[in-house]
Amino acid sequence: MTCEGYFGEFGGQYIPEVLMPAIDELKEAYSELKDDEEFQNELSYYLKNYAGRETPLYYAENLTKKLGGAKIYLKREDLLHGGAHKTNNTIGQALLAKRMGKTRIIAETGAGQHGVGTSMAGALFGLETEIFMGRLDTERQQPNVFRMKLLGAKVTPVDTGSKVLKDAVNEAMRNWTATFENTHYLIGTVMGPHPFPTIVRDFQSVIGKEVKKQIMEQEGRLPDHLVACIGGGSNALGLFHAFIQDKDVRMVGIEAAGKGLNTSLHGASISKGKKGVLHGMLSYFLQDEDGQIEEAYSISAGLDYPGIGPEHAYLHDSGRAEYASATDDQALNAFMELTRSEGIIPALESSHAVAYAIENAGNMDKDEIMVINLSGRGDKDLNTVIDIMQKRGM
Amino acid sequence: MNKPVLVSFLVSGDPNPDATLKFMKALDKYSGVIELGIPFSDPVADGPTIQAADVRALSNGFKIAKSFEVLKEFRKESDTPVILMTYYNPVFKRGIETFVMQAKEAGANGLIIVDLPLQEATEYREICKKHEMGTVFLAAPNTPEERLKISDEASTEFLYLISTFGITGARESFEQMTFDFIKRARTTCKGKICVGFGISKGSHAESLIEQGADGVIVGSAFVDIIKNYGDSEEALVKLEELAKELSEGIEKGYEKRNK
Numbered sequence: 001m002t003c004e005g006y007f008g009e010f011g012g013q014y015i016p017e018v019l020m021p022a023i024d025e026l027k028e029a030y031s032e033l034k035d036d037e038e039f040q041n042e043l044s045y046y047l048k049n050y051a052g053r054e055t056p057l058y059y060a061e062n063l064t065k066k067l068g069g070a071k072i073y074l075k076r077e078d079l080l081h082g083g084a085h086k087t088n089n090t091i092g093q094a095l096l097a098k099r100m101g102k103t104r105i106i107a108e109t110g111a112g113q114h115g116v117g118t119s120m121a122g123a124l125f126g127l128e129t130e131i132f133m134g135r136l137d138t139e140r141q142q143p144n145v146f147r148m149k150l151l152g153a154k155v156t157p158v159d160t161g162s163k164v165l166k167d168a169v170n171e172a173m174r175n176w177t178a179t180f181e182n183t184h185y186l187i188g189t190v191m192g193p194h195p196f197p198t199i200v201r202d203f204q205s206v207i208g209k210e211v212k213k214q215i216m217e218q219e220g221r222l223p224d225h226l227v228a229c230i231g232g233g234s235n236a237l238g239l240f241h242a243f244i245q246d247k248d249v250r251m252v253g254i255e256a257a258g259k260g261l262n263t264s265l266h267g268a269s270i271s272k273g274k275k276g277v278l279h280g281m282l283s284y285f286l287q288d289e290d291g292q293i294e295e296a297y298s299i300s301a302g303l304d305y306p307g308i309g310p311e312h313a314y315l316h317d318s319g320r321a322e323y324a325s326a327t328d329d330q331a332l333n334a335f336m337e338l339t340r341s342e343g344i345i346p347a348l349e350s351s352h353a354v355a356y357a358i359e360n361a362g363n364m365d366k367d368e369i370m371v372i373n374l375s376g377r378g379d380k381d382l383n384t385v386i387d388i389m390q391k392r393g394m
Numbered sequence: 395m396n397k398p399v400l401v402s403f404l405v406s407g408d409p410n411p412d413a414t415l416k417f418m419k420a421l422d423k424y425s426g427v428i429e430l431g432i433p434f435s436d437p438v439a440d441g442p443t444i445q446a447a448d449v450r451a452l453s454n455g456f457k458i459a460k461s462f463e464v465l466k467e468f469r470k471e472s473d474t475p476v477i478l479m480t481y482y483n484p485v486f487k488r489g490i491e492t493f494v495m496q497a498k499e500a501g502a503n504g505l506i507i508v509d510l511p512l513q514e515a516t517e518y519r520e521i522c523k524k525h526e527m528g529t530v531f532l533a534a535p536n537t538p539e540e541r542l543k544i545s546d547e548a549s550t551e552f553l554y555l556i557s558t559f560g561i562t563g564a565r566e567s568f569e570q571m572t573f574d575f576i577k578r579a580r581t582t583c584k585g586k587i588c589v590g591f592g593i594s595k596g597s598h599a600e601s602l603i604e605q606g607a608d609g610v611i612v613g614s615a616f617v618d619i620i621k622n623y624g625d626s627e628e629a630l631v632k633l634e635e636l637a638k639e640l641s642e643g644i645e646k647g648y649e650k651r652n653k
Binding site for chain 1: 434435436437438439441442445449452457458481482483484485486487488508509510511513514516531532533534536537538541545556559560561
């Protein structure tokens with residue numbers, strides 16, 4: 001028996017036996033379809049005409065001037081249909097599910113963006129859709145819950161565990177073990193058992209491919225820094241992947257430091273986690289000395305997953321990518337700053353990446369180029385931000 | 395185990411370690427094997443019943459070392475084989491070899507790690523072999539023939555047949571699929587085969603043993619009793635009653651099979 005799907009020592013297929021045939025079926029289907037011209041053409045068609053690719057690479061001149069250093073570009077995934085990068089992956093996997101003859105898709109969601117993306121793809125391709133979402137997340141992300149329902153999906157609140165994203169993943173996996181014959185589990189980020197981390201990365205890598213082309217057109221050279229927020233890590237890997245061989249391009253992933261890395265309230269699984277195995281993969285996880293998984297925390301529901309996709313763990317250990325973090329407060333400041341200086345309201349997730357630029361761009365040379373992946377728009381987070389601003393008397 | 399047996403599952407520390415020891419002793423009389431679960435924060439292969447038991451144990455401050463202590467105490471009185479069941483992360487975090495040695499020292503006869511499939515288990519199997527620790531792998535009705543053979547060879551105690559698709563939890567009845575699977579495994583496998591997931595009644599045990607299983611694994615039905623009666627005398631009585639019913643079912647199934 002050979003092991004498959006490893007990035008260095010990370011990844012693998014740590015799953016209950018009953019899922020093995022489903023995983024094998026997926027692996028075979030994907031290895032056929034990824035080089036299938038007709039499938040790729042169909043995917044491109046929907047990405048262009050339905051989702052609105054390519055998304056702009058926008059030079060944020062006001063922010064750049066204010067920070068007084070590196071030139072800042074924003075990859076505008078917030079303008080993608082659905083309001084976040086998630087659509088790239090949901091369209092890809094829904095097409096894959098359809099080709100595999102599945103009639104139903106299920107997904108987990110935290111902030112709700114992946115749930116909305118999956119529900120859209122379900123509506124588009126006529127697939128029955130069920131979304132698992134931690135009870136707490138359904139409460140703090142009401143607008144997205146409503147969107148999913150409008151799109152025809154069944155939203156199932158999860159009351160087990162800490163009632164957040166990891167519990168939604170557990171519940172989706174459980175459901176899949178009983179339903180895989182007609183159901184595809186549409187995982188939302190670069191995590192899970194092989195081949196999921198590869199499939200999601202491939203569908204998201206369109207982001208980096210476009211950036212490469214766009215920055216050559218606008219600046220005539222590759223960027224110096226790529227910056228993206230990290231929950232499970234799909235928007236970051238989507239941006240990074242096309243540049244992995246370009247050794248002069250720095251890649252920086254920003255984790256959620258929540259209330260601070262010295263507290264227990266954060267979602268920084270690379271900075272503060274340990275190697276472990278959960279949800280089908282060997283990677284970094286927040287856990288105690290007994291190997292019990294700990295709860296992650298972030299102001300942003302999309303970043304409070306206690307683990308990280310295995311390819312990120314590998315990029316970290318091999319030194320190819322760097323990982324930093326931003327606190328809730330830094331993210332909120334960045335949220336306000338981008339909104340005021342550019343008239344763009346970013347998702348709280350993406351605000352973590354913008355926070356890195358605010359901290360660091362001023363110390364960089366003016367001819368350096370930084371590309372920030374603006375992974376999603378902030379409309380869904382307005383309630384959270386308004387609450388905090390009111391509490392602070394702003 | 396030459397005659398078919400009852401494999402009784404409990405979550406250690408549910409609702410507290412002292413109770414677990416009492417429950418093990420109560421079940422011992424009717425059980426050929428005791429399967430002792432080590433609670434995990436994210437038990438994705440288990441249903442709500444066992445997950446709730448894990449939560450009860452963990453929220454009472456349960457630590458893995460306690461599972462070993464409970465087993466050590468049990469060993470003072472009984473030689474009944476005990477298999478420890480857990481997920482891979484607690485084993486990985488401790489270090490596979492440390493975990494295996496501690497389990498061995500406590501008196502465990504074997505291990506089940508539900509999210510460690512064969513292709514990821516090479517090092518684990520070598521370490522278990524080195525320390526003479528038994529291994530139990532799982533097979534599902536959709537496990538292909540070749541994989542079923544390898545799983546059987548890799549399982550030193552018995553092969554754990556999952557009765558159906560899905561997660562653990564008591565069910566009303568069994569489908570033809572389960573019976574077909576037992577027959578298929580009976581022909582393919584050289585070692586013992588025990589069936590688990592969804593078994594809660596004597597009549598279930600009877601029909602599964604009649605089809606050729608060497609044992610039935612019962613978990614959620616016992617855990618349900620503990621949920622309802624907690625750490626009480628009544629719980630002990632109910633556990634023993636159910637174990638008796640199941641072992642009588644096994645006996646009947648065995649007689650029918652040999653007719």
